[in-house]
Amino acid sequence: MSKTTHTLTFLGTGASCGVPSFYCGCKACDEARIDLRAARDCSDLLIRGEQNTLVDAAPELRLQLIREQVDCIDQVVVTHGHFDHIGGIPQLEYYVKLKSGALVPVYAGQQTLATMSQQFGFMTDSLAFNQLVAYQTIELDGVCYTALPAAHGGDAFGFLIQTAQTMAAYFPDTGQLPAATLGYLEDLDILIIDATFNARNWMPHSHHNIDEAIELSRSLQAKRTYLTHLSMHYDEPITLRELEQKLSAYEGTIHVAHDGLTIEI
């Protein structure tokens, strides 16, 4: 791994409904209509070094890349084939045809690749699919990505993301993590974890609520944790202000991610 400094930018940090949801007038959505810091696109990451690597491609990808002043994408690593994580892939079609001229490599599990080829069949001349298997590590632009099984149905992965100085883990969609995956998450510098629900967890087999995400962070003793994939309005609405207040009990170790937040890795 090279010593190049890399940054990780949270392009989006919301659950699939986004914050605000167009149909919702709860206090979390109303807060996000006034305070942009509380507004959330669907979840994805940009890892920047000498190249630009996407981890997932949210449906809002075009606007996210314009906001972050990104004009090239070198490769995409995909956690799973749900629309909120792959809906932005078609944005790459004209990027390839009109600018880069080279296929964009896309790395994902077998079922996720099958979903993408079915949904984006018109892009076979824009994307180069590369299949990942569980526990496989690939190195892209000096960063190692290890595909770790998540609890989210099919072959959904989270990724261990390692640079020369930082060990981070990204699990935007997962229920309680499988024991074999947990074995890879000791000594984490940064844990980025699904905190989809507040209070009652509607889907405990495929998501965390905020309290479960906090509990995981504490049991792994990650140095820093960022909550992501937040709905903020199910089952009980919670405002960003209230969530930040709640997390202040953890003395700066557990944070709420927000769209556009950039950290060094």
Ligand SMILES: [Zn+2]
């Ligand atoms: Zn709402």
Ligand SMILES: [Zn+2]
């Ligand atoms: Zn999902």
Ligand SMILES: [Zn+2]
């Ligand atoms: Zn999702």
